[in-house]
Amino acid sequence: xxxxxxxxxxxxxxxxxxxxxxxxxxxxxxxxxxxxxxxxxxxxxxxxxxxxxxxxxxxxxxxxxxxxxxxxxxxxxxxxxxxxxxxxxxxxxxxxxxxxxxxxxxxxxxxxxxxxxxxxxxxxxxxxxxxxxxxxxxxxxxxxxxxxxxxxxxxxxxxxxxxxxxxxxxxxxxxxxxxxxxxxxxxxxxxxxxxxxxxxxxxxxxxxxxxxxxxxxxxxxxxxxxxxxxxxxxxx
Amino acid sequence: xxxxxxxxxxxxxxxxxxxxxxxxxxxxxxxxxxxxxxxxxxxxxxxxxxxxxxxxxxxxxxxxxxxxxxxxxxxxxxxxxxxxxxxxxxxxxxxxxxxxxxxxxxxxxxxxxxxxxxxxxxxxxxxxxxxxxxxxxxxxxxxxxxxxxxxxxxxxxxxxxxxxxxxxxxxxxxxxxxxxxxxxxxxxxxxxxxxxxxxxxxxxxxxxxxxxxxxxxxxxxxxxxxxxxxxxxxxxxxxxxxxxxxxxxxxxxxxxxxxxxxxxxxxxxxxxxxxxxxxxxxxxxxx
Numbered sequence: 001x002x003x004x005x006x007x008x009x010x011x012x013x014x015x016x017x018x019x020x021x022x023x024x025x026x027x028x029x030x031x032x033x034x035x036x037x038x039x040x041x042x043x044x045x046x047x048x049x050x051x052x053x054x055x056x057x058x059x060x061x062x063x064x065x066x067x068x069x070x071x072x073x074x075x076x077x078x079x080x081x082x083x084x085x086x087x088x089x090x091x092x093x094x095x096x097x098x099x100x101x102x103x104x105x106x107x108x109x110x111x112x113x114x115x116x117x118x119x120x121x122x123x124x125x126x127x128x129x130x131x132x133x134x135x136x137x138x139x140x141x142x143x144x145x146x147x148x149x150x151x152x153x154x155x156x157x158x159x160x161x162x163x164x165x166x167x168x169x170x171x172x173x174x175x176x177x178x179x180x181x182x183x184x185x186x187x188x189x190x191x192x193x194x195x196x197x198x199x200x201x202x203x204x205x206x207x208x209x210x211x212x213x214x215x216x217x218x219x220x221x222x223x224x225x226x227x228x229x230x231x232x233x234x235x236x
Numbered sequence: 237x238x239x240x241x242x243x244x245x246x247x248x249x250x251x252x253x254x255x256x257x258x259x260x261x262x263x264x265x266x267x268x269x270x271x272x273x274x275x276x277x278x279x280x281x282x283x284x285x286x287x288x289x290x291x292x293x294x295x296x297x298x299x300x301x302x303x304x305x306x307x308x309x310x311x312x313x314x315x316x317x318x319x320x321x322x323x324x325x326x327x328x329x330x331x332x333x334x335x336x337x338x339x340x341x342x343x344x345x346x347x348x349x350x351x352x353x354x355x356x357x358x359x360x361x362x363x364x365x366x367x368x369x370x371x372x373x374x375x376x377x378x379x380x381x382x383x384x385x386x387x388x389x390x391x392x393x394x395x396x397x398x399x400x401x402x403x404x405x406x407x408x409x410x411x412x413x414x415x416x417x418x419x420x421x422x423x424x425x426x427x428x429x430x431x432x433x434x435x436x437x438x439x440x441x442x443x444x445x446x447x448x449x450x451x452x453x454x455x456x457x458x459x460x461x462x463x464x465x466x467x468x469x470x471x472x473x474x475x476x477x478x479x480x481x482x483x484x485x486x487x488x489x490x491x492x493x494x495x496x497x498x499x500x501x502x503x504x505x506x507x508x509x510x511x512x513x514x515x516x517x518x519x520x521x522x523x
Contacts, residue, residue, distance in 0.1 A: 072358035079355045079495070087474070087497030182503035189477075189494035189505075192362060194446075196488055197509060204502065 003155055004033075011138070011151040011210050014217045016119075018126045018225050024102075026127020030119035032151055034109035039081075039119035041127040043099035051098060056091035063103040063116070077103060080113040081120050084137070084167045084188045090130040099129060110153040111139035113165045113190065118214055125222055134218060135187060137167035138210035140203045142195055148202050150210045162193025164200070166207040170215050179208040262457070265472055269460045275468060281511050283451070283464040288409060288523055290417040297390075297439070298418030302410040305466060306400035311392060311410035313418055317381065317432045318389040328379025328387035330372065332360045334394045334407055341399035341467070352403075360394070360407055363448070363480065363491055373446045374415065382425040386432050390418075401466035404478050408450040409519070418442050447483040448490055449519055451512035452476060455498040463511060474498030477505065479512040483520060487513055 006012070012033030021027035024040035031037075044057050051058045063078035064070065081103055089099055101123070103116050117137035124131055141152035141160035149156060157163055167188035173179065180201070186208075191200060257264045268275045278284070284305030293299035296312035303309075320327060334356040338346045349357070366372030379388040392414065394407045419439030425432050454465035455475040465473060475498030480491035489509070494500060 072354045072361070075351060075354040076358045076362075079351075083495040084497070182506075183501050185499040185501045186494065187497055189492050191489070191492040193366065194482065194485065194488055194490060197506070200489060200492060201502075 002149060003153065006149075006151075008147060008149045009206055009209060011213050012153075014214065016122055016217070016221045018122060018221060024123075024127070026123045026125070026129070028119050028122035028126055029106070030115050030122055032111060032115055032118075033153065034107055035112055035115045036106040037112065037115040037119040038104040038106055039116065039123040040102040040104075041099065041120070041123045041129060042102070043127070043129060044094040044097035045100065047096060047098035052096045053091075055095050057089065057094040057096075058098045059086045059089055059091060059101065060098055061085075061101045061103065064105065066105045066108055077105065077113060077116050080165070080188065080190065081116050084117050084135060085120060085124070088132050088135055088169070088187070089124065090132055093130055108154065110141075110155075110157050111151050111165070113137070114139040114151075114167075117167050117188070118218070122218060122221060125218075126225070133169040133171050134215060135167055135169055136211040136214035136218060137165060137188065138207040138214060139163065139165040140206045140210070142193070142199050142203065146199065148199065148206050150206050160193065162191060162195035162199065162203075164191040164195075164203040164207060165189075166204065166211065168208055168211040173208050173212055174215055176208075176212075179205045179212075184208065261468070262472055265469065266457060269456060274462060276466065280460065280462045283515055283518070284466070286409070286519065286522065288413050290413050296414075297420065298414045298416075300410050300413030300417055302406050302413065304402055304406050304409070304464065306398055307396070307402055307406050307466075308398040309394060309396050309403070309406040309410045311394045311407070311414040313390050313392045313414050315418075315420055316389050316391065317386050317423065317434070320380070320384065320387040324376075325384040326380045326387075327376035329389040330365055330374050330376065330379075330392065331389065332364060332392045332394065332411065333357050334360055334396075334403070336396050336399065336403065340396040343399065343467075356403060356407060359404070359493065360411065363408070364411065371445045373412070373444055373448065374442060375445055378443060379420075381423045381432060385430075386423075386425050388420060388423070399467060401468075401470045402452050402464050405450045405452050405464065408448055408480065412448050413523075415442060415444055444484075446485065446490060448480050449483055449512075449516035450478060450480045450491075451508070451515040452478050453508045453511070455496070455500055458498050461500070461504060461508075463515070475500055477508055479508055481512055481516050483516060487516065 015031040017029045026041040061078040061082040063074045114137035140150045142162045287303045289301045297315040298313040301310045336353040364373045421434040421436045422438040423434040454473040456472045475496035478493040482490045
């Protein structure tokens with residue numbers, strides 16, 4: 001029985017706010033239960049000459065944790081977001097520019113890397129940066145007894161034998177019934193602790209299923225935004 | 237006469253090949269990959285020769301030098317006495333740091349640690365310290381001298397001397413070897429003065445919870461999956477996968493880390509796990 005009485009494969013209540021930073025080209029806050037992350041996107045903007053790439057945009061990610069001095073843990077969150085989105089952003093359309101992504105963890109109650117990736121996915125769409133695919137991430141933890149639980153809280157992570165974060169593209173997992181298929185390609189994998197290949201496979205499937213839910217949530221959030229904007233445009 | 241022209245032709249061919257490598261780096265690598273070989277003649281699943289030497293640094297309590305092909309990494313562990321954290325009064329510290337100084341490669345500029353070094357440091361720190369539920373490689377309680385007052389703090393510095401790709405494998409092997417080489421001096425806290433005295437002549441090895449063996453695979457040019465990519469091959473990598481196995485737990489997995497947006501399917505990941513197991517067997521034999 002999980003502390004918050006969720007089912008093993010149940011994700012926490014998802015919540016998002018789009019366009020909350022009025023200076024950014026696009027922004028989003030994504031929350032799963034109490035875990036909450038802000039993401040702001042600026043771009044494409046001019047790149048520093050040092051960072052310019054001749055054939056594509058340079059994707060920069062700046063991350064900050066919720067508390068404490070800047071450290072290598074921030075670099076970790078940045079790395080998770082950058083590795084996921086560097087090639088998902090259609091960067092060849094904007095050579096010699098920069099897409100700057102700023103990630104700020106508001107509260108960490110577990111699965112914060114997944115929340116950062118999801119917030120960034122929403123922020124990039126909010127900023128109308130062309131993307132190859134929609135991306136969603138999910139995390140899960142394997143308990144002492146070997147059972148896997150999706151979207152773990154910090155308490156569940158502390159007692160876990162292994163923690164797993166996966167990011168998937170919509171074209172890979174949306175409308176797919178069999179998530180154990182050997183041909184599914186995860187975009188990002190971060191599994192740590194002590195686990196068997198069977199446990200890894202179970203977590204893969206669990207996170208792919210959770211990612212499907214997040215993708216559906218992202219879709220709804222964007223549809224809401226678009227319909228609101230068209231109402232405003234229609235009434236003016 | 238024909239010998240001189242042959243020699244001259246060979247020199248011209250070598251010069252042209254070298255120029256080609258510099259100017260069309262990607263095409264140069266493709267010439268080999270499409271023929272199912274690599275520019276240094278290795279098979280796709282072949283790792284470079286790996287050498288480990290322990291105890292190279294006499295001033296450190298534990299040390300090791302690792303060479304994987306041309307990549308050379310040295311790890312030194314210093315043990316210092318410090319106060320424990322209020323929340324965990326019976327636990328010491330294992331602090332890890334990966335340095336990629338400018339001397340190891342033209343890629344790294346002087347100044348603040350590069351992104352790559354910071355991410356590598358953080359990854360190694362998480363891998364070796366574990367989560368609370370899964371123990372780390374070192375039992376931090378074994379580092380306790382006097383609960384609440386004095387504990388050992390192990391500072392592990394992993395410095396790259398020569399960079400030719402695959403820093404993660406080299407760093408993990410080096411840190412594991414240095415931990416195995418570590419002799420912790422027996423220490424006692426004098427309750428009256430609060431001074432800890434350590435006897436270096438009576439050094440005991442640490443009992444390690446895990447024995448980690450890494451294997452890195454890179455997806456080159458979005459199509460070719462190779463093991464242990466060197467610096468030239470890393471330039472073409474669109475994705476990389478690090479698999480770490482724990483020999484002390486019948487080859488259970490300790491880490492799976494896939495980066496980059498190159499497509500690596502679930503099936504390929506399973507093949508990599510098998511290849512990593514073979515690499516572990518090979519490394520165990522050489523160590």
